[in-house]
Amino acid sequence: MTDQLSALVTIFTEFYYWLTVVIMFLIHVGFCMYEVGASRHKNHMHTLMKNTMLIPLVTITFFFFGWWIYFALPNGPGFTGGLVEAPHAVPWSNVMGAHMGGADDAENGWARINGVFWAAFLLFSWTAASIVSGSVIERIRSGAFWILAVAIGSVFWIIDAAWGWHAEGWMVQLLGYHDAYASGVIHAIAGGFALGILVVLGPRIGKFAADGTPRNIHPRNPWLVAIGLFLIYTGFWGFYVACNIPIWDVQSGDGVFYSATNIYLGPTTLSAITFNFLMSLAGGLLAGYWISKGDPFWTYSSGLAGIIAASAGNDLYHPIQAMIIAIVGVIFMYKMHGWVERRFRVDDAVGAVAVHGYAGVFGVVIAGFVLWGYPSSPDPSYTSINPLGQIAGAIIMFGVLGFLPGWIIARILHASGILRIPEAVEIAGLDSAVRAEVEADEQAIVDAENESAARLT
Amino acid sequence: MSTGSFENWAGNIAEIGPIYPFVGAEWLFVLIGVVYWIVWHVRQLGNENQSLADQEQRLKAGTLSKTQGD
Numbered sequence: 001m002t003d004q005l006s007a008l009v010t011i012f013t014e015f016y017y018w019l020t021v022v023i024m025f026l027i028h029v030g031f032c033m034y035e036v037g038a039s040r041h042k043n044h045m046h047t048l049m050k051n052t053m054l055i056p057l058v059t060i061t062f063f064f065f066g067w068w069i070y071f072a073l074p075n076g077p078g079f080t081g082g083l084v085e086a087p088h089a090v091p092w093s094n095v096m097g098a099h100m101g102g103a104d105d106a107e108n109g110w111a112r113i114n115g116v117f118w119a120a121f122l123l124f125s126w127t128a129a130s131i132v133s134g135s136v137i138e139r140i141r142s143g144a145f146w147i148l149a150v151a152i153g154s155v156f157w158i159i160d161a162a163w164g165w166h167a168e169g170w171m172v173q174l175l176g177y178h179d180a181y182a183s184g185v186i187h188a189i190a191g192g193f194a195l196g197i198l199v200v201l202g203p204r205i206g207k208f209a210a211d212g213t214p215r216n217i218h219p220r221n222p223w224l225v226a227i228g229l230f231l232i233y234t235g236f237w238g239f240y241v242a243c244n245i246p247i248w249d250v251q252s253g254d255g256v257f258y259s260a261t262n263i264y265l266g267p268t269t270l271s272a273i274t275f276n277f278l279m280s281l282a283g284g285l286l287a288g289y290w291i292s293k294g295d296p297f298w299t300y301s302s303g304l305a306g307i308i309a310a311s312a313g314n315d316l317y318h319p320i321q322a323m324i325i326a327i328v329g330v331i332f333m334y335k336m337h338g339w340v341e342r343r344f345r346v347d348d349a350v351g352a353v354a355v356h357g358y359a360g361v362f363g364v365v366i367a368g369f370v371l372w373g374y375p376s377s378p379d380p381s382y383t384s385i386n387p388l389g390q391i392a393g394a395i396i397m398f399g400v401l402g403f404l405p406g407w408i409i410a411r412i413l414h415a416s417g418i419l420r421i422p423e424a425v426e427i428a429g430l431d432s433a434v435r436a437e438v439e440a441d442e443q444a445i446v447d448a449e450n451e452s453a454a455r456l457t
Numbered sequence: 458m459s460t461g462s463f464e465n466w467a468g469n470i471a472e473i474g475p476i477y478p479f480v481g482a483e484w485l486f487v488l489i490g491v492v493y494w495i496v497w498h499v500r501q502l503g504n505e506n507q508s509l510a511d512q513e514q515r516l517k518a519g520t521l522s523k524t525q526g527d
Contacts, residue, residue, distance in 0.1 A: 001471070002471075040527050041527045042527060057494075057497075060490060060494055061494065063490075064487065064490060064491055064494070091483070091487045091490075092483035092484050092486075092487050093483070094474060094475040094480070094483070095475075096483075097475060097477045097483075098475065098476045098477045099474060099475045099476065100470050100471060100473050100474060100475075100476060101471055101474075108474065111474075141505060141509070142501075142505060143498070143501050143502040143505045143506075146498070146501070147498065220527070418502060418506070421509060422509055422510075422512075422513045424512075424513050424516045424517065425509055425512050425513055425516065427523065428512075428516050428521065428522075428523045432512065432516070432521055432522070432523070433508070433511070433512045433515070433521065435522075436521055436522065
């Protein structure tokens with residue numbers, strides 16, 4: 001920071017990530033609107049608070065241990081290979097707070113970037129927890145959900161990020177795993193985690209007929225759902241930008257060449273991801289409208305699923321490839337949703353397992369075929385991208401770090417009697433007590449007004 | 458007297474390092490934060506259990522109206 005050029009690069013990078021964090025905040029405004037819009041009137045307040053309070057809980061736990069996990073666990077396979085020292089990411093580090101930089105060592109070198117980089121990852125953490133939140137609405141206890149939110153938001157997704165997103169993650173090195181914009185790292189794991197919970201939690205009362213035929217519980221406020229999903233699209237754009245490093249020397253060997261990079265420090269451009277983000281959104285919307293016969297809920301959700309299906313390789317795809325992958329991914333997730341719902345009576349209230357989980361798995365696997373032989377990293381010793389590595393990656397994301405922990409924790413919460421709300425409360429609505437209070441307050445005001453009116457006459 | 462590790466901005470800024478108060482007590486901040494987080498969960502679970510049990514009882518007693526469907 002003692003010459004203008006290095007200060008410009010540092011402060012631009014700091015500002016770049018800060019801006020992505022602000023844009024990504026819209027994801028959570030969108031998730032709140034979407035979930036409330038999808039829930040029935042009798043559950044609105046509970047649904048809103050359940051989602052909102054994951055924000056502070058994941059924030060503080062990501063400060064306490066989530067950030068450290070990312071830097072400590074890239075070695076493998078699995079949990080083998082020992083911990084990597086990460087002095088800048090432990091919560092008592094000097095650079096986990098306001099710091100002017102200073103000595104150019106491993107810890108102080110992070111001073112200017114630590115907070116904004118932490119926050120960018122934190123917003124990914126909120127997203128992982130928020131994805132789960134929608135699928136379990138109208139019957140889960142808030143306290144149980146918030147424990148699960150901390151588990152997915154500050155533990156399991158960030159373990160998979162250390163393995164498959166960190167530039168030195170063992171999955172990148174050994175499997176050639178490539179997941180530039182998190183088809184698997186965020187979406188497949190959150191979808192798998194949600195499915196693990198749903199299997200234990202069970203469906204909402206009335207969701208299935210006695211013969212197992214699913215019934216639709218339609219969104220009560222389609223406008224809130226629509227605006228919510230538009231905001232999620234907008235925030236998702238910020239997420240894409242946050243997955244890049246804005247200025248980096250990507251030249252191997254002699255010379256210097258500055259470019260934006262993906263999360264693995266491989267070259268890409270903001271133009272590339274802008275082309276592909278929009279083309280995969282378009283592909284998803286077109287396919288969703290077509291396959292759902294114009295159902296607004298599924299059309300909007302398919303726009304999101306289209307982006308997710310193409311995200312693993314959207315740093316490198318041609319825009320029309322991104323569009324085609326989005327179309328096929330949306331058809332796959334839509335069909336899977338219907339089949340799992342009918343076959344296993346899984347009540348995924350907002351289709352989160354489908355939109356994030358199935359589309360995410362599809363995205364990871366398809367990238368292995370389309371990008372077969374591409375370098376997974378600038379380091380030539382790493383395995384190149386390949387279908388088997390991507391299939392193994394998808395299993396790890398959705399199954400090993402997603403479904404399994406979700407199912408185990410939900411079983412423990414269920415055995416403790418704190419997973420699901422009582423049946424009578426579910427039927428009456430989670431807001432019934434609050435509604436009664438509101439009605440009593442309103443009645444007291446009306447009574448007072450009537451008394452005043454009687455005195456006047 | 459200063460709660461910070463510096464008393465003015467003179468000299469080499471880079472040598473100041475952390476600019477928050479009570480540098481050196483970070484372990485205590487972390488301890489307070491973690492305890493608060495755990496206590497919050499414990500208290501919240503207790504309150505929610507109580508609230509749901511009350512709600513269930515009032516519904517059974519008929520002192521709370523049942524909303525069907527919506």
